[in-house]
Amino acid sequence: MIKFITFFIFAAFSVFTHSHELSNGYLTLKNDSNNTLSGELLLKPEDIGQAAGLDSNNDGNLTWGEVNRNHTMANDYIQNHLVIRDSETRCTVSIAPPSMRDISAESLLVYPLSVNCVYVNEVSIQYTGIVSDFPTHKLLTTVTLNDHTSVYVLSDERSFITASATGNSWISQFGEMVYQGIWHIFIGLDHILFLVATLLTVNLYRENKSWVKEQSKRHIIKSTVILVSTFTLAHSITLTATALDFITLDSRIVELGIAISAAITALNNVYPIIMRLGFITFGFGLLHGMGFASVFGDLNAQSGSLVMNVFAFNIGVELGQLAIVTLLLPLLILLRNVRLYSKAIMPIASSVIAVVAINWTLQRW
Template sequence: MRLCIIVFLLSCIFLLTSIPARGHELSNGYLSLTVNNDEDVSGTLLLQPFDLEQTVGLDTNTDGQLTWAEVLSRSDALHRYVNEHLVLSTNAQPCPATLHAPTLHSISSQTLIGVAFSFACPASSNLTLQYSAIFSEDPTHKVLFTAAGNDLQATQTQVLTAQADTVELSGTPIDTWATVGNFVYEGIIHIWIGIDHILFLIATLLTVNLYRQHNQWQAESSKRTVLRHTFYLVTAFTLAHSLTLTSTALGWYSPSSRWVELGIAISVLLTALNNIWPVIHRLGWVTFAFGLLHGMGFASVFAELQSVASKPLLTIASFNVGVEIGQLAIVALLLPLLLGLRKVKAYAQFIMPTASSIIALIAVSWAIQRW
């Protein structure tokens, strides 16, 4: 039985190390829409340069260095792509679109390429928007969509994904519970695709079933103590993560995404190394400090939302709830394994240090990529 647990844990570690080292932002964009009147709808679509390079081929000389001149030279191709994958229709009839020259936008230090557009629709109270860009290249791609205007009873906010790519703009506001459910789901997904966040959690919890004695790791015999340590660490991380995610999303400050992502990689590295060569034994405050950093990792998703959303606190709170649900699901899977392994001699001597070393190597790779 113990051998099976060991093999299973090592298999999980191997699986994690085989996943590409990508951070919180896999593929995201923003789509804002303003319904000025029955016949005039305008807006802007913002997408990452990498995504557009994969779909449109912006890097014309293929040297790996995208310039603004190259983007402008591919304006026609970019317009064709947007026109094909962004369709506003009324009564199943597409509205003619006018697209404008590409522009650069910065959201929470993230540079995006924007295409402004306007639709001329026949007078109607029923409008349908369908968005399908990037999904064929990256099924995890998502777009934060907001719609406002005099003809809408309230600002509509939701996340467009490959599974939910159509929005009905009928003048009826989206149900509050639908908005909550949407953003709770996105929070859960954020954790499950955030490999750096998962590895930080694993590194933090790898020693909750052990204690230091005579400069050596020893098995913690009390399950209650293991559970108490886990509760303290997860709570510290949760409070810190929620605090900075909320305050950054509300626009109180705008940290550099480059330094945030680098800091997250370093936090994973230091936590893993501390498991091997313990310098800090009381991890609560350190975990809280690193949690503040991790909470900034997804802030750019809400930066555009803050300027137009009618209920930004609701969406941010819902996202936070989803983050914690996803985090608790990971802890619930990991904790029984740690309880089962704590008295296995090979765990403290081999499995925990090996797992921590692998995590540290991955974190070093992230830090180099993000520097």
């Protein structure tokens, strides 16, 4: 049992230690005239820094000075790993010096792009950047040709796409947005830790100021369904409202609130104050929905099919969330029979989540 607890703690801290190894970037392209495209390539400093060798002194800390001094190296790397063609002719890509931009409480390097082609009617994009250093790297790509917007996800498994002036078919577009919803759940460690913290006590109940094993599997499943449904309803409301611009809130405040929500929920497991978890889950779910909605701003996905994009993305989020719950719930049902679960495993796991969430809170303050 001690080995199990040790493994659990190690795994939890590994999530924290490697939380920034999940790699994603953004590419936007829009045609200005018959033969030019303008756009931006947004990458994490640590990703492009390691891949292109921008960290001159190899101290693991990429500085702004190194970014500026080594722009030629970054330019060469991007030119070699981002190939844009019009039919069979390779377009000329000009890359301006980068700036910094905060997206979802994360600082990214923004490389302005100017793309000259023979004729922009259909363009193909091949992207092989970053994946050799970060195999899970995803490039969320938006291409707008003649006011028709298409959204794609480029990765190690899919490095080539073709976009046309007629846009994606609605089926293809729908599938891309579902995929993005799933992906954004899996890279959103703050969302995952909040969900885990919420469910850690579904297999227990309070009696005489102590956590006691819940005997009924049916009650555990019912409690899980209620909490997950409450969270789903809440974040679906604000995800939709935020993506459709019915409500707006500074993304840094949202990301700070999400970190705080994970910390409070985890601490509430150790020092229970709020017993009606449905209310707190709904309230925090509203914040998480606004966090999910930030992807639409990141991808510039506000096209004529915005409502469909929101719906598809929401489905993806729910599928990703369902996958996590499906894996976690059987484990929690089994763990309730372990004598040390209520006394040690659950409090330790909650404490680890609280420490991670508090650290995020301080970073985002």
